[in-house]
Amino acid sequence: MKLTVWTYEGPPHVGAMRVATAMTDVHYVLHAPQGDTYADLLFTMIERRGKRPPVTYTTFQARDLGSDTAELFMEAARDAYARFKPAAMLVGASCTAELIQDDPGGLALTLNLPCPVLPLELPSYMRRENWGASETFYRLVRGLAGPHAPAPGEARAERRRGPPRCNILGGTALGFRHRDDIKEIKRLLARLGIEVVVSAPLDASTADITRMGEADFNVVLYPEIGEEAARWLEKNFGQPRTRTVPIGVGATRDFVREVAALAGVDPAPALDDEDLRQPWWARSVDSNYLTGKRVFVFGDATHAVAAARVAVEEMGFELVGLGAYNREFARTVRETAQRYGVEALISDDYLEVEAAIEAAAPELVLGTQMERHIAKRLGIGCAVISAPVHVEDFPARFAPQMGYEGANVLFDTWVHPLVMGLEEHLLGMFREDFEFNNEAGPSHLGAHKPSPAPVTASEPEPALAVQADDTAETEDAAAIWRDDALAELKKIPFFVRGKARRNAETFAAQSGAQVITLETLYDAKAHFGR
Amino acid sequence: MSACSAPAPSAALAPSGMRDIPVLRERGQREVFCGLTGIMWLHRKIQDAFFLIVGSRTCAHLMQSAAGVMIFAEPRFATAIIEERDLAGMADANEELDRVAAQVLARRPDIKTLFLVGSCPSEVIKMDLSRAAARLDAAHANVRVLAYSGSGIETTFTEGEDACLEALVPELPQDTSGETSLLVVGALADVVEDQFTRLFQALGIGPVRFLPARTSSDLPPVGPNTRYLLAQPFLGRTGAALDDRGAQRIAAPFPLGARGTEAWLRAAAEVWAIDDARFETVVAAPRARAERALAGHRAAFTGRSVFFFPDSQLEIPLARFLYEELGAQLIEVGTPYLHRGHLDRELARLPAGVQLSEGQHVDSQLDRCRAARPDLTVCGLGLANPLEAEGLSTKWAIELVFTPIHGFEQAGDLAELFTRPLRRRDLLRVG
Ligand code: SF4
Ligand code: SF4
Numbered sequence: 001m002k003l004t005v006w007t008y009e010g011p012p013h014v015g016a017m018r019v020a021t022a023m024t025d026v027h028y029v030l031h032a033p034q035g036d037t038y039a040d041l042l043f044t045m046i047e048r049r050g051k052r053p054p055v056t057y058t059t060f061q062a063r064d065l066g067s068d069t070a071e072l073f074m075e076a077a078r079d080a081y082a083r084f085k086p087a088a089m090l091v092g093a094s095c096t097a098e099l100i101q102d103d104p105g106g107l108a109l110t111l112n113l114p115c116p117v118l119p120l121e122l123p124s125y126m127r128r129e130n131w132g133a134s135e136t137f138y139r140l141v142r143g144l145a146g147p148h149a150p151a152p153g154e155a156r157a158e159r160r161r162g163p164p165r166c167n168i169l170g171g172t173a174l175g176f177r178h179r180d181d182i183k184e185i186k187r188l189l190a191r192l193g194i195e196v197v198v199s200a201p202l203d204a205s206t207a208d209i210t211r212m213g214e215a216d217f218n219v220v221l222y223p224e225i226g227e228e229a230a231r232w233l234e235k236n237f238g239q240p241r242t243r244t245v246p247i248g249v250g251a252t253r254d255f256v257r258e259v260a261a262l263a264g265v266d267p268a269p270a271l272d273d274e275d276l277r278q279p280w281w282a283r284s285v286d287s288n289y290l291t292g293k294r295v296f297v298f299g300d301a302t303h304a305v306a307a308a309r310v311a312v313e314e315m316g317f318e319l320v321g322l323g324a325y326n327r328e329f330a331r332t333v334r335e336t337a338q339r340y341g342v343e344a345l346i347s348d349d350y351l352e353v354e355a356a357i358e359a360a361a362p363e364l365v366l367g368t369q370m371e372r373h374i375a376k377r378l379g380i381g382c383a384v385i386s387a388p389v390h391v392e393d394f395p396a397r398f399a400p401q402m403g404y405e406g407a408n409v410l411f412d413t414w415v416h417p418l419v420m421g422l423e424e425h426l427l428g429m430f431r432e433d434f435e436f437n438n439e440a441g442p443s444h445l446g447a448h449k450p451s452p453a454p455v456t457a458s459e460p461e462p463a464l465a466v467q468a469d470d471t472a473e474t475e476d477a478a479a480i481w482r483d484d485a486l487a488e489l490k491k492i493p494f495f496v497r498g499k500a501r502r503n504a505e506t507f508a509a510q511s512g513a514q515v516i517t518l519e520t521l522y523d524a525k526a527h528f529g530r
Numbered sequence: 531m532s533a534c535s536a537p538a539p540s541a542a543l544a545p546s547g548m549r550d551i552p553v554l555r556e557r558g559q560r561e562v563f564c565g566l567t568g569i570m571w572l573h574r575k576i577q578d579a580f581f582l583i584v585g586s587r588t589c590a591h592l593m594q595s596a597a598g599v600m601i602f603a604e605p606r607f608a609t610a611i612i613e614e615r616d617l618a619g620m621a622d623a624n625e626e627l628d629r630v631a632a633q634v635l636a637r638r639p640d641i642k643t644l645f646l647v648g649s650c651p652s653e654v655i656k657m658d659l660s661r662a663a664a665r666l667d668a669a670h671a672n673v674r675v676l677a678y679s680g681s682g683i684e685t686t687f688t689e690g691e692d693a694c695l696e697a698l699v700p701e702l703p704q705d706t707s708g709e710t711s712l713l714v715v716g717a718l719a720d721v722v723e724d725q726f727t728r729l730f731q732a733l734g735i736g737p738v739r740f741l742p743a744r745t746s747s748d749l750p751p752v753g754p755n756t757r758y759l760l761a762q763p764f765l766g767r768t769g770a771a772l773d774d775r776g777a778q779r780i781a782a783p784f785p786l787g788a789r790g791t792e793a794w795l796r797a798a799a800e801v802w803a804i805d806d807a808r809f810e811t812v813v814a815a816p817r818a819r820a821e822r823a824l825a826g827h828r829a830a831f832t833g834r835s836v837f838f839f840p841d842s843q844l845e846i847p848l849a850r851f852l853y854e855e856l857g858a859q860l861i862e863v864g865t866p867y868l869h870r871g872h873l874d875r876e877l878a879r880l881p882a883g884v885q886l887s888e889g890q891h892v893d894s895q896l897d898r899c900r901a902a903r904p905d906l907t908v909c910g911l912g913l914a915n916p917l918e919a920e921g922l923s924t925k926w927a928i929e930l931v932f933t934p935i936h937g938f939e940q941a942g943d944l945a946e947l948f949t950r951p952l953r954r955r956d957l958l959r960v961g
Binding site (some may be wrong): 001003004005006007009010011013033034036038039040041042045046048049050051056057058059060061062065068076077083094095096123124125126128151277397488 | 604
């Protein structure tokens with residue numbers, strides 16, 4: 001059993017729902033109790049979809065257990081087919097139904113429905129949402145495109161003449177900016193003269209999936225969801241796949257070269273873009289203040305790894321932490337962390353992540369909806385770079401993360417939570433100005449000003465996971481703040497106050513000081529000064 | 531009405547208890563929350579209690595999704611997620627639970643009551659949480675450990691609060707004072723509780739206590755001299771448990787709207803034999819305020835048709851309020867469960883021929899709703915935007931559970947929750 005306050009990923013059947021909802025003509029019959037219907041609101045409220053997800057829940061109750069839950073499932077599947085006439089049906093169980101072992105797949109097959117039925121086995125007590133989406137997509141591709149694969153040992157049908165063609169894999173419903181990323185990447189591919197056969201699962205039909213073998217290669221935008229299917233396509237249709245995820249200017253250029261090589265075309269037309277402003281925005285003098293900003297990055301592996309590169313190479317930040325919640329992709333995170341000289345945090349324990357952020361004392365957090373809450377509590381700026389996200393991360397405007405426009409978007413969104421450069425100087429100079437002062441927060445963020453970092457020596461509410469790290473905390477808390485030092489600390493602008501406080505406490509602990517005086521504060525500043 | 535008179539094939543028509551209101555009973559997909567969701571407000575209401583769900587990742591995910599936003603401060607609930615090794619017998623589930631509970635209590639020394647909340651998975655694998663609670667209660671001095679079920683196979687949405695309060699009833703001390711006391715049952719917003727306290731005091735009714743109390747260490751005593759008033763319509767089991775303790779229910783409608791609140795207070799006043807003149811003196815001013823607040827909304831709402839999907843069991847009192855106090859026309863009033871006894875005074879006030887439905891077949895109900903094209907549909911979060919996209923105005927039912935709506939001073943706010951979607955639709959000039 002694992003104590004969990006918040007979870008980064010939902011159960012695997014929610015991943016399956018993301019695939020079913022992404023597609024145009026698939027229906028998912030889920031053996032599940034009534035409360036599991038909450039998952040509908042992820043799509044209708046958070047993503048603001050104007051349609052119910054194509055999911056029928058059997059909503060069995062305690063009184064049905066042991067008598068007719070199997071019959072209930074068959075009835076639900078039969079009715080769902082009659083009502084929705086899907087081109088393909090997915091069937092499976094949620095965590096509770098998994099325990100009662102009715103075998104939805106077997107039951108559905110006995111119904112002889114006039115459409116393909118794909119049973120899903122998603123072990124709820126071992127796996128999570130991304131894995132569930134990946135497995136579902138893989139099953140769909142194998143089940144629907146499989147019959148069109150050349151027999152083993154047989155060569156692929158002769159390539160059709162004309163422009164090179166690819167599929168785009170991995171976009172789903174409820175995906176973080178998937179809609180816009182795919183649009184942006186399609187535009188990029190068009191400039192290289194590459195045609196897109198199918199983009200799936202988002203907006204794809206069952207018939208589209210059956211045609212996936214027609215492409216020359218696959219573009220995998222979201223490896224967490226698309227890689228498994230891409231591997232299968234590679235093996236069965238001889239379609240190579242891309243490895244670069246085009247987030248950031250550098251990665252987008254690498255992606256263009258990779259794709260151009262796979263397609264046998266010249267990358268030049270897509271190596272730049274007249275609307276790409278990020279590099280100049282980062283070089284212009286007013287961006288000087290971004291230099292060395294301490295940033296902590298956490299998210300799904302793909303987005304976290306990409307964000308780390310952008311943060312260091314394209315924004316000039318200092319990376320002070322990098323992590324991901326999906327263990328399945330831990331390797332790339334570890335490699336990237338090593339490249340940038342930080343330790344990788346692979347954890348889906350919210351409290352552990354919170355403790356790590358607190359310990360790293362960053363000035364900016366790039367994370368998920370969870371890290372936004374952590375950052376808010378700690379009074380640090382935060383921009384969202386990865387799922388899970390909340391309703392405000394589904395903007396009305398076009399806001400991709402990928403491609404050249406994506407790079408522009410990253411610059412804007414990451415700089416937004418930071419205090420503007422000039423403003424930072426003014427704050428430093430006039431710390432006691434009664435309205436333009438350190439307590440006020442960035443003036444442009446009036447509505448969502450961070451709560452000031454705690455300035456008392458004792459932490460108000462240590463987090464659950466701090467247990468692991470108790471000793472460090474008690475050591476820190478051991479030194480007592482003198483009033484004058486505390487008063488001076490309050491004058492330090494809020495966005496560096498947490499760091500100053502921590503430095504002073506660490507310095508005191510290291511030098512064996514029992515109290516923190518004004519002197520200690522400035523000694524620490526000199527000692528740790530950057 | 532025509533749209534709802536054709537029952538789905540599996541439906542049976544049964545006469546309702548006291549009056550001949552037809553009830554459409556359906557079986558099919560139920561688009562409702564499970565009882566775990568009650569923790570959303572209970573953990574804020576009972577300030578020294580912690581709710582530990584023994585469940586799956588689905589349960590944890592439900593809790594954070596249903597709340598809409600994550601709570602800024604560390605919440606007083608968490609999930610002990612059952613893992614493969616617990617199921618495969620590699621770990622002893624009871625030992626694991628003891629370990630997790632100890633972890634929670636070590637971290638939150640301020641907690642006085644720990645609720646172990648059962649879920650579908652814990653019930654299907656037959657974990658005995660009552661026994662676990664007794665064991666933990668003995669192991670942890672100064673902490674009361676109780677268990678109840680919030681599972682989706684046993685409870686629907688607000689029934690989670692019912693199960694929680696039911697678990698508290700045996701813990702209530704015996705009232706030995708010999709004095710007649712009033713117990714108001716059902717979680718209310720603190721501000722509403724304070725308003726009611728003042729009103730009862732002015733009426734000369736007392737002592738007045740509330741269940742749940744704001745702190746779990748402050749449990750109200752109960753006994754044969756206890757008269758209880760339900761503030762919420764979904765407390766069937768809690769009511770039965772109180773009856774077992776000898777307490778007696780005061781039959782009343784629910785304190786929603788000016789008339790509902792007045793009738794609710796009057797029912798208590800009759801038990802305490804408060805004379806009419808005094809009742810009038812106390813109630814006149816707030817009632818007049820409530821009526822003033824309602825007047826504008828009534829003008830906007832009269833004649834509008836309303837369709838309720840089942841959600842919280844508040845549907846019948848709300849429908850009565852909309853009909854009686856705002857002049858609405860009721861097309862269908864769906865409720866997850868109809869407790870005839872507790873709702874007797876509400877049912878009596880509904881218009882003749884109103885269509886009630888109990889249980890759900892969501893697709894059939896959507897068909898009826900689309901055919902009727904109501905002016906306002908009250909439904910859950912999974913249905914609201916899809917219906918809006920089809921051109922129907924909706925009110926998300928869950929807001930009615932999370933907003934202070936009881937009592938005179940909130941009558942206008944309650945009305946506003948229903949009129950706002952309509953006003954908004956009229957305001958927007960883009961389509
Ligand atoms: S319905 Fe059951 S499994 Fe689903 S969230 Fe509720 S308690 Fe958990
Ligand atoms: S807070 Fe205001 S000034 Fe700052 S970015 Fe947003 S809109 Fe612009």
